[in-house]
Amino acid sequence: MSEPATNGRDFDRGGDDGAVLEVSALSYEYPGGFALKDVSLRVAAGEILVLLGPNGAGKTTLFSLITRLYDTRQGSVAVLGHELRHEPGQALAAMGVVFQQPTLDLDLSVMQNLLYHAALHGMAPSVARQRAGDELARLDMAERSGEKVRRLNGGHRRRVEIARALLHRPRMLLLDEPTVGLDVPTRQAIVAHVHALAREDGIAVLWATHLIDEVAEDDSVVVLHQGTIRAAGSSESVIAAAGGGDLLDAFSRLTNGNGS
Amino acid sequence: MSPLHYYRCLAGIVAREALRFLHQRERFIAALVRPLVWLLIFGAGFRSVLGVSIIPPYETYIVYEIYIVPGLIGMIQLFNGMQSSLSMVYDREMGSMRTLLISPLPRWYLLVCKLLAGVAVSILQVYAFLMICLLFGVELPLMGLAYILPLLICSGLMLGALGMLLSSWIKQLENFAGIMNFVIFPMFFLSSALYPLWRMEESSELLYWICAVNPFTHAVEMLRFALYQQFNWQMAGLTLLALVVFFGGAVWAYDPTRGMLSRRPGGPAG
Numbered sequence: 001m002s003e004p005a006t007n008g009r010d011f012d013r014g015g016d017d018g019a020v021l022e023v024s025a026l027s028y029e030y031p032g033g034f035a036l037k038d039v040s041l042r043v044a045a046g047e048i049l050v051l052l053g054p055n056g057a058g059k060t061t062l063f064s065l066i067t068r069l070y071d072t073r074q075g076s077v078a079v080l081g082h083e084l085r086h087e088p089g090q091a092l093a094a095m096g097v098v099f100q101q102p103t104l105d106l107d108l109s110v111m112q113n114l115l116y117h118a119a120l121h122g123m124a125p126s127v128a129r130q131r132a133g134d135e136l137a138r139l140d141m142a143e144r145s146g147e148k149v150r151r152l153n154g155g156h157r158r159r160v161e162i163a164r165a166l167l168h169r170p171r172m173l174l175l176d177e178p179t180v181g182l183d184v185p186t187r188q189a190i191v192a193h194v195h196a197l198a199r200e201d202g203i204a205v206l207w208a209t210h211l212i213d214e215v216a217e218d219d220s221v222v223v224l225h226q227g228t229i230r231a232a233g234s235s236e237s238v239i240a241a242a243g244g245g246d247l248l249d250a251f252s253r254l255t256n257g258n259g260s
Numbered sequence: 261m262s263p264l265h266y267y268r269c270l271a272g273i274v275a276r277e278a279l280r281f282l283h284q285r286e287r288f289i290a291a292l293v294r295p296l297v298w299l300l301i302f303g304a305g306f307r308s309v310l311g312v313s314i315i316p317p318y319e320t321y322i323v324y325e326i327y328i329v330p331g332l333i334g335m336i337q338l339f340n341g342m343q344s345s346l347s348m349v350y351d352r353e354m355g356s357m358r359t360l361l362i363s364p365l366p367r368w369y370l371l372v373c374k375l376l377a378g379v380a381v382s383i384l385q386v387y388a389f390l391m392i393c394l395l396f397g398v399e400l401p402l403m404g405l406a407y408i409l410p411l412l413i414c415s416g417l418m419l420g421a422l423g424m425l426l427s428s429w430i431k432q433l434e435n436f437a438g439i440m441n442f443v444i445f446p447m448f449f450l451s452s453a454l455y456p457l458w459r460m461e462e463s464s465e466l467l468y469w470i471c472a473v474n475p476f477t478h479a480v481e482m483l484r485f486a487l488y489q490q491f492n493w494q495m496a497g498l499t500l501l502a503l504v505v506f507f508g509g510a511v512w513a514y515d516p517t518r519g520m521l522s523r524r525p526g527g528p529a530g
Binding site for chain 1 (some may be wrong): 261262264265266268269271272273275276280281283354355356358360361362363364365366370528
């Protein structure tokens, strides 16, 4: 991966080799065949690694393995040096996750959803309430905290999910296609917010998407297709590996036309 | 993870279940109407048909309504356990189950918290039902209402664990009707909830044995004795055994390395 953009700030660089997330030779098999084969990647503090892949590439399976919803004995996942298999608590405590599928409780208010998440992470209610207010304010959602989630539109729900993922101050943010189904301004706002988090707070970000326009110039890129990594590195190196053009061309060639 | 973390997690999960319960008032009413229909309508109808001889823990002849109260308490907890099962399937389909499962605490503990939250709700329903029973003149020993509390936790946990185990098998909400037909009704009717086992034995030896090994029978009999401040070791032990088996199965099923959740064909999109 390329050197992370940290805006000159001195962040805790994560594990012994600086990686916040280290995925090594990970494979996963469903009854119908391999969903992931020998996938390795690492993300450092302040780095945004964009996991590009068409639908069915294995992105969500990878997220399920990193968050221990699934488990495999083939390969390993470590967060801040904590092996997910042996120290799941420490590894999961360092992660904030926004899944592709919405996971908010529609019948609870925004604040109640956030406090529930905070309780699962062992935060004191007073601290949780304070941080929830801060995170919602950062996302211009402070005035909606008392509203039931059911009443919010898709973009606002996504913002709440991002606020929730950040509530326990994770070192690693996992975003699985967080902008799917959102309008362009909302998508742009979310992309900008996540880049600011990486730049200003040093959060390591793994962002799965199939939307090329969400890749910023200094993001690292991994192209995943049919469960295997087809190219990895900076945008320039991925483009070069695919034989030139722009990132969209490269993505399309690397995924045999499925990524266009 | 500190003990405080564990406590806050439990408090958070119980608070969430309580909030959801408060938002679903019709669920509370339905939970009460079901046993009350049995008590006030079926009970009145069957009173003259079904005589109950003196069997422990009763020391004298009792009316049928008194006999079926422990069974109806069990019914409330059985339905609540299945409601929790439905709720877990719903959470899984809606995605909110993931929020729970990626919490840093051990998964078995998270499942215990879910169980305890469900039991807390069921106990509220049981005591509301018992108060209504007293209002309608059903004679229940008042001290027994306090004595029964810890055993209600035990029976609630057992039936909740069964629901949790079943929830790992149910792939879609639509399949819940099958649970009603194949789990709730046989468990309830093939038990000592509505008629003493000796009566069943007179009718069919086979049905008697099915009733005798049904964990719901053990829970109901445990509660029946507890209402009269008697501790039935055998029934309590069997209820506890069923709890261990069902909960062990649920932990296995929700374990990402071994359970059924990880072996579903197809897997997630993306």
